[in-house]
Amino acid sequence: MKRFLSIIGLIGLFAFSNNLYAVKVINFKHNFENFWDEAKGKDFIEQEKSWNKNIESIDPVFYDFFVWGKEHSSTWKENRKITLKELFSMYSEIDMDQYLKTYDEYEKTITGVLKKYDNRAPDYKANITIMIAPGITWGGSYAKISKNNKEYLGLGIDKYFEFFLQGKSLPIEPLTIHEMFHHYHFTIRGHKISKSFDNYLKNGKLFWQLWDEGMAVWGTGYIGENENFDYILLGNKGLYDPTQNNYYAKLFLKDLNNPAIDLKKPINYKKWFGSNVKNNPLGEKTPPMIGYYLGWVVIKGIEAQGIKREEFMNWDYEEAKPHIIEQLKIISQNK
Incomplete structure (x- = not known):
């Protein structure tokens, strides 16, 4: 069954204490389900085609520059291929229901984090896209991409689940607060030096x-x-x-x-x-x-x-x- 991209659309419409957020949270859960429905059991070439269609096509600039580091790495294509092979192998071995629940957990956590920001930092005028997305193999990070002049907070679903498989924990709430605070700090400071x-x-x-x-x-x-x-x-x-x-x-x-x-x-x-x-x-x-x-x-x-x-x-x-x-x-x- 074909599923559609889940967007907690302009959480900007979460108006806490008269502080209107312009935050768009894109949850790739349903797109990932579409990808894996097509890719499970296939060879790498077919899996990559499905990945490109269902995952990276949602925001190619985000994947090229944020996830794969196209702008700063001469070996980004080779690194991408290695990473995708490792991820596809992991997907074939894990409890997929448990993995998909992780997307829901991140979404719930983000809603709570925004409420905390509204309470403690009502001056924070967030204008950022938060990506709950596969392919991010570290905990998460904030970045401004010059290619499309958009600011992203990418959260590492796959890293979280890797920790889960190892019996470790990657605390979602403080990690999300930490990375969002980089953005908050930069909005206060105004990118005076660190423009790129x-x-x-x-x-x-x-x-x-x-x-x-x-x-x-x-x-x-x-x-x-x-x-x-x-x-x-x-x-x-x-x-x-x-x-x-x-x-x-x-x-x-x-x-x-x-x-x-x-x-x-x-x-x-x-x-x-x-x-x-x-x-x-x-x-x-x-x-x-x-x-x-x-x-x-x-x-x-x-x-x-x-x-x-x-x-x-x-x-x-x-x-x-x-x-x-x-x-x-x-x-x-x-x-």
């Missing part, structure tokens, strides 16, 4: 990452009204030892002006912001996403000085830099 990924690659410094990710971690606690590490740091419970803050602050001060994204030596930023870094140069006991945590500590320090979020969320990177350095020096001297 190209600019981030060309001019970005590592402290940009610290500021942006630390802000999203802080924002997850603020919007979710929950500062438990397991919540704000997406399930990495019990891994962060405050007695080691001084050690990491000293090291980050040395790396402050390294490239935000170093394509020649990826370890230079992955050691701080990677979730699964083997032989981390920062030390074998370094927790995952230590830069996210350290950025949060920096912002909590700024907040403790009596600076309101309405002020520090407006800072561009150069305005934030002296405050970041000041906090890292304070943290480095604490024991």
Whole structure:
């Protein structure tokens, strides 16, 4: 039976507290069902044809540039093929009913998250497309695509289910709040510097990452009204030892002006912001996403000085830099 794309249409018509959201949530559940009805048991060529027809045709720009990285990778076609083969293999082995329920769970969570934003950040004028879509093999992320000048929040259904199969959890609510907070932060700040990924690659410094990710971690606690590490740091419970803050602050001060994204030596930023870094140069006991945590500590320090979020969320990177350095020096001297 042919099914049609489910759109929680302009959740902009969710008018909470007179705050009209222009958020479109596109749920690919029914399109995925159409795809798998056609593709199950077929060879890869036939499966890919069905995928293109039922999935990527919904928004080709989103898939080309957000999911597959066409703009920044010379091997995106090869990587796409490898990923799709792995995904099609996974789809053939999983409990499909359970997988499809995940789409419903994401949809329900997004509705709740928007209510939280309305309650805690009524100034947030969201104009974004949220994609509950297959093919996103990481937890999720926010990006503005210059090709169509649209802003997307893509949520990783397949990554969530991979965790589920491993007996792990990928907490949907804080992850969604975290990624939406990047968008909120950028709307407040107005893309003063980080206008595009190209600019981030060309001019970005590592402290940009610290500021942006630390802000999203802080924002997850603020919007979710929950500062438990397991919540704000997406399930990495019990891994962060405050007695080691001084050690990491000293090291980050040395790396402050390294490239935000170093394509020649990826370890230079992955050691701080990677979730699964083997032989981390920062030390074998370094927790995952230590830069996210350290950025949060920096912002909590700024907040403790009596600076309101309405002020520090407006800072561009150069305005934030002296405050970041000041906090890292304070943290480095604490024991």
